[in-house]
Amino acid sequence: MATSLRSVLIANRGEIACRIMRTAKKLGMHTIAVYSEADAHAQHVKQADEAYLIGPAPARESYLVADKIIAVAKQAKADCIHPGYGFLSENVDFAQACADAGIVFVGPPPSAIRAMGLKDGAKALMQKAGVPVVPGYHGAEQDAHFLAAQAEAISYPVLIKAVAGGGGKGMRRVDAAADFAAALEGAQREAQSAFGNSHVLIEKYILAPRHIEMQVFGDAHGNAIHLFERDCSLQRRHQKVIEEAPAPGMTPEVRAAMGKAAVDAARAVGYQGAGTIEFIVDGSKGLRADGFYFMEMNTRLQVEHPVTEAITGLDLVALQFRVAAGEPLPVKQEDIRCTGHAFEARLYAEDPENGFLPQAGKLWSLHFPTAPGLRVDTGVAMGDEVTPFYDPMIAKLITHGATRQEALTRLAQALKKTTVAGPKCNVRFLRALCEAPAFRDEQFDTGFIDRNLTELGAVTREINAASVARGAVFAMKQKVHDLHKKSPFGHDPWNVSDGFALTGPRRSSLAVLVEGKRVDAVLTGSLEGAGQSVTIPSLHYDHVTYLGLHKAQPDMIASDCHVIGIPGGGTVFVLDDGQQTTVVPFDPLGVDYEHEGEGDGTVTSPMHGKLVALFVKPGDKVEKGQRVAIVEAMKMEHTLVAPSAGVVSDVAAAEGQQVAQDARLITIHTEEAS
Ligand code: ADP
Ligand code: ADP
Ligand code: MG
Numbered sequence: 001m002a003t004s005l006r007s008v009l010i011a012n013r014g015e016i017a018c019r020i021m022r023t024a025k026k027l028g029m030h031t032i033a034v035y036s037e038a039d040a041h042a043q044h045v046k047q048a049d050e051a052y053l054i055g056p057a058p059a060r061e062s063y064l065v066a067d068k069i070i071a072v073a074k075q076a077k078a079d080c081i082h083p084g085y086g087f088l089s090e091n092v093d094f095a096q097a098c099a100d101a102g103i104v105f106v107g108p109p110p111s112a113i114r115a116m117g118l119k120d121g122a123k124a125l126m127q128k129a130g131v132p133v134v135p136g137y138h139g140a141e142q143d144a145h146f147l148a149a150q151a152e153a154i155s156y157p158v159l160i161k162a163v164a165g166g167g168g169k170g171m172r173r174v175d176a177a178a179d180f181a182a183a184l185e186g187a188q189r190e191a192q193s194a195f196g197n198s199h200v201l202i203e204k205y206i207l208a209p210r211h212i213e214m215q216v217f218g219d220a221h222g223n224a225i226h227l228f229e230r231d232c233s234l235q236r237r238h239q240k241v242i243e244e245a246p247a248p249g250m251t252p253e254v255r256a257a258m259g260k261a262a263v264d265a266a267r268a269v270g271y272q273g274a275g276t277i278e279f280i281v282d283g284s285k286g287l288r289a290d291g292f293y294f295m296e297m298n299t300r301l302q303v304e305h306p307v308t309e310a311i312t313g314l315d316l317v318a319l320q321f322r323v324a325a326g327e328p329l330p331v332k333q334e335d336i337r338c339t340g341h342a343f344e345a346r347l348y349a350e351d352p353e354n355g356f357l358p359q360a361g362k363l364w365s366l367h368f369p370t371a372p373g374l375r376v377d378t379g380v381a382m383g384d385e386v387t388p389f390y391d392p393m394i395a396k397l398i399t400h401g402a403t404r405q406e407a408l409t410r411l412a413q414a415l416k417k418t419t420v421a422g423p424k425c426n427v428r429f430l431r432a433l434c435e436a437p438a439f440r441d442e443q444f445d446t447g448f449i450d451r452n453l454t455e456l457g458a459v460t461r462e463i464n465a466a467s468v469a470r471g472a473v474f475a476m477k478q479k480v481h482d483l484h485k486k487s488p489f490g491h492d493p494w495n496v497s498d499g500f501a502l503t504g505p506r507r508s509s510l511a512v513l514v515e516g517k518r519v520d521a522v523l524t525g526s527l528e529g530a531g532q533s534v535t536i537p538s539l540h541y542d543h544v545t546y547l548g549l550h551k552a553q554p555d556m557i558a559s560d561c562h563v564i565g566i567p568g569g570g571t572v573f574v575l576d577d578g579q580q581t582t583v584v585p586f587d588p589l590g591v592d593y594e595h596e597g598e599g600d601g602t603v604t605s606p607m608h609g610k611l612v613a614l615f616v617k618p619g620d621k622v623e624k625g626q627r628v629a630i631v632e633a634m635k636m637e638h639t640l641v642a643p644s645a646g647v648v649s650d651v652a653a654a655e656g657q658q659v660a661q662d663a664r665l666i667t668i669h670t671e672e673a674s
Contacts (some may be wrong), residue, residue, distance in 0.1 A: 002028045003080045005104060009034065010044070011069050012084030014379035015396060017044035020082050023317040027344045028206040032076045034069055036062035038387045043379050050076060056476035057389045063087045066094045070080065072102050080104035080324055082317075084392070089300040090166070092117060106324040108218075108273050108299050115269040116297040120163040120201045126294045129268035131261045134280060135295040136203035138163075148180050150202050160184055162191030162198075168238030169194045173205055188341050193612060193632070210286040211235065212247045212292065214262035215308045215309075215321055218271040221328045226259040227308050227316075228338050233283070234433060236449045242411075242433055244343045245302040245311050248404065248442035249287045257289040264656035265297060272324050274316055276302045303346070303396070306375060310342035341404040343411045345430045349423035351393040357607050357635055359406040359423035360388040364573060365564045369417035373400045373410050386423050388608035388633070388661075394425060398559040408434055421564040421573040421580060428578035432456040462579050465541035467574040468514050469534040471583030472521035474563045476510050479585065511586035518586055582651075601649075603640050603667035605659040609633030614648040614655045616666065628666055631659060646670040 021031045021044065033048030038057035045051040052072045055062035062068075064087060073081055081098050083089035089107065091232035092114045098105035107113070116122045120138040127133050137150040151174065160183055162170025170191030172183035184200070192198040199623040215227040231247035232240045246255075262277040279292040305316045314331065349359040352424070366382040368476060378395035386392050397414050401407035412434035413568045418427050433456060438444055453459060509522045519539065525532035535542050572583045605611075613630040616622060622642040629640045650667040653659055658673045 001026075003321050003327065005321060006030060006326050007032060007076070007078050007080075008106070009069070009076060009078035009089055009103075010048070010061070010084065011080045011081050012086070013042060013044055013063060013390065015377045016084040016086075016303075016379070016392065018047055018379045019377050020084060021047050022084075023315055023321070027318060027321060029311040029321075030075070032078050034072055036389070038385075038389050041384070043381055043384065048051060052076065057387065059087065059390065066091070068098055069094075070097055070103065072558045072603055073098075073103050074101060076338070078103060080321075082106040082108050082320070083300065085300050085303055086167075090117065090298070104324050106273065106320050108269075108271055108275065112271050112275075113270040113299045116299050118163045118197075118199075119161060119165065119296050120199070122560075123201070123294070124298060125268060126265055129264055129489045131268075131294045132290075132292065134203045134206065134295065136201060137573050139202040140199075141665050142199055144181060144184055147184060147200070147202060148177065151180055152177060152206050154202060155592065157207075159203045160181075160187045160200050160459070161203060162187060162195060163201055164191060164195035164197040164199070166195075166347050167399060167507065168235075170200070171238055172610075189514060189612065190632075193610075199441045206282050206293075208282065209233070209240075210247075210283040210445050210623070211240075211278065211295075212250075212258070212281050213278040213302075214258055214278050214303070215302070215316075216262050216266045216271065216275045216277060217323070217329055218265055218266050218273065218275070219323045220272055220326055223329045224263045224266045224271065225331070225333045225336065226328060227314065228263050228314050229255065229258060230304055230307055232304060233446050234439070234448060235446045238446075240304060240346065241306055242343060242345050242430065244341065244404070244407075245307040246338055246341065247287070251287065254287045254289050254292075258292055258311070261292075261294070265294065269297075273442045274301050274305070274320050275299050288526055304344050306377060306396065306398040307342040307344045311338050311340060312336055340400055340402050341407040342398060342400045343407050343434075344396050344398045345411055345415065345434070346393055347395045347397060347420070347430065348426045349386040349394055349420075350426055351424040352426050352429040352456075353424075353461055355606075355638070356426070356458070357638075358388070358392045359425070360392065360608065362385050362386075363394070363420065363422045364566060365419050365421035365562070366394070367417075367419040368395065368397070369414055370413060371410065371417075373407070374398070374414050375400075376414075376496075390520075392423070394420065394423075405440070406438060415578070418578075419562055419575060421562070421575060422654050424580050429456055429458055431578065461579075462521075463514055463539060464574075464576055465536055465539040466580060467576045467579070467581035468512070468519055468539060468583060469521060469541060470563055471514075471572040471574040471581060472510050472512050472519075472536070473532070473534060474510060474565055474574075475512060475583060475585045476523060478565055478572075479510070513584040513586050532620065593609075601642075601644050601646055601670040602664055603643065603666040604630055604670070605631050605661060605663045605665055606638060606640075607631065609638070609659060611653050611655055611657050611659050611665065614651065614653075616648045616651065618648050618651055622646060622648060622668060628645060638666070642666075642668055643669045644668060 009032040015561050024031050031048045031049040034054045035045045036057050054068045088094040092110045095105045095110040123133045123138045153488050155177045155614050160172045172187045174183045188198040210233040214229050218224040229247050230245045232243045234242040276298040278295040280295050281292045350356045368376045375398040399407045399410035415431040507524050511520050522535045564573040574581045609631045612632045616628045624645045626642045631638050646668040649669040653665045
């Protein structure tokens with residue numbers, strides 16, 4: 001079972017570092033972790049046999065510093081380095097530096113990474129190898145007028161893509177010539193800041209596109225195989241959300257054609273190890289042997305590799321280690337079987353009800369169910385932090401079943417039984433996707449999510465009054481409990497000498513903050529047992545009998561609703577069917593939590609991020625809704641607009657600067673005020 005590689009340094013973090021370690025340990029390898037200051041207490045550090053600090057939180061100063069990582073590998077006598085995905089996984093110089101240092105890089109030869117590294121070069125190479133590519137322009141000329149003419153020639157809609165792109169960055173769909181210049185500028189800026197390379201290519205935008213990719217493997221002995229396809233069409237902003245294998249509607253003929261194209265592509269670059277050939281398919285015409293086009297090759301292990309593991313029964317990381325050790329692939333094409341159907345959902349700390357803004361913070365609660373056919377890959381545990389420095393993925397839930405329906409039902413059930421409190425997350429959104437009739441019916445393409453945001457619940461919602469009521473009662477209870485602990489009186493928590501002690505029909509009120517707004521809740525009846533009622537006048541929540549809070553400690557109070565109180569009587573998180581409402585007892589002596597009124601002329605950063613563009617300076621006149629700045633975080637650009645018309649009176653940040661969530665960036669002297 002073991003390979004000749006006895007130890008591995010994992011140059012990554014989070015779930016993928018933990019995933020790689022699991023197989024490394026199974027193969028009897030010694031595991032070495034590296035970590036940034038932000039990850040000192042991370043799971044991947046705890047799970048490794050040894051771990052080394054490599055620098056401050058920003059990836060550029062830690063996980064992306066090749067020299068430091070190689071120095072640690074030498075010091076720890078690592079036989080090999082596994083780069084995971086992201087970070088240095090597709091970095092040619094890093095792969096070469098490993099080779100130069102006499103350390104095995106668990107990945108393809110540097111020449112293969114280079115050949116596939118830029119989308120323009122890869123497309124040219126694939127065209128030569130007879131692999132179909134998307135029609136478009138992928139030459140060197142980058143003049144804006146020239147590119148606009150190319151777009152015209154290709155005919156709209158077109159897609160502008162950063163040649164160095166990844167993770168959906170530096171990409172813009174353009175539907176009309178009038179929008180081309182602005183889209184080009186945006187794509188170039190994003191590409192320059194993310195990849196240090198502003199070059200783009202232009203492709204025909206495929207309508208109703210489906211993203212279908214083939215998993216390939218090569219070895220040093222000239223073998224190349226594919227492990228079937230994955231359908232990754234459920235995307236948002238060109239980022240995968242739910243993946244599955246096999247692809248709905250796949251036929252043996254199409255699979256054979258796609259598999260051959262993928263293996264040809266791998267052979268054309270002398271590929272070794274795990275790789276993925278991504279194809280785009282025109283979904284409106286169904287899957288056809290002549291209807292798919294090469295998009296790019298990812299020369300690494302993919303986030304969604306577990307669905308392939310589920311249907312093939314193979315451990316892809318083990319295969320990677322075997323190939324890296326110089327062994328021939330232990331499986332032949334004809335031995336690989338596809339059994340059942342598998343799904344993966346990416347659980348993210350983000351707020352679907354608020355533009356999917358990335359979230360950060362402590363995971364006060366984190367629970368996953370265990371169930372037949374369910375696998376959960378995660379790099380965090382309850383009590384860990386989701387930091388703003390890296391991809392805010394919390395976990396991947398993978399389900400396998402005999403049929404597509406069974407696997408999808410299992411995924412929906414697993415999501416239903418998943419609890420996350422602290423940062424908001426997309427669990428309810430993922431479940432809505434699993435339950436969407438069209439998705440169940442295999443009627444979807446890459447635009448499905450964007451077309452159905454309302455149906456999927458990804459829209460601003462009213463405050464959940466029932467959750468506020470539960471949270472307020474819980475907070476009152478905690479408060480009384482705390483007072484009681486300090487009190488010399490008897491066991492009845494009402495028997496304390498503060499405002500909570502009442503006679504007759506007991507009434508008490510508590511002011512709480514919900515989403516930054518003050519809400520007053522009034523409770524009538526005893527805090528213990530049944531028969532209470534809660535009134536929240538401002539939310540028109542009246543006299544609804546409140547049952548169910550029977551326990552003094554943070555705990556589950558109903559099967560579909562959880563209340564989690566932070567120790568110390570502070571914040572209370574109420575989960576209703578996966579939707580989190582945060583209730584904070586109001587402290588009138590503390591800071592003014594209430595958001596300033598609308599149209600007050602303050603532009604704040606919606607999240608931790610980088611101010612990548614600033615379009616105004618003091619003295620500028622702005623219209624309401626005018627674009628004033630762009631903040632970028634977690635692969636996404638967010639455009640900030642003027643909340644009201646007026647004159648810019650102050651700009652508190654500079655382009656390129658990191659900004660904190662809620663930091664005031666721009667002040668506009670409004671017309672009403674003047
Ligand atoms: P996959 O197809 O496997 O999802 P992606 O191209 O989306 O591949 O990227 C894989 C991983 O690499 C992401 O989950 C992310 O961690 C990382 N990554 C890729 N591009 C970026 C980027 N521009 N900024 C930050 N992380 C990135
Ligand atoms: P990245 O390196 O960021 O993963 P890709 O080239 O793989 O970039 O494209 C990412 C996604 O963008 C695809 O999965 C697909 O949804 C969409 N896409 C890419 N090319 C096209 C195209 N020509 N037409 C329509 N959609 C496309
Ligand atoms: Mg891609």
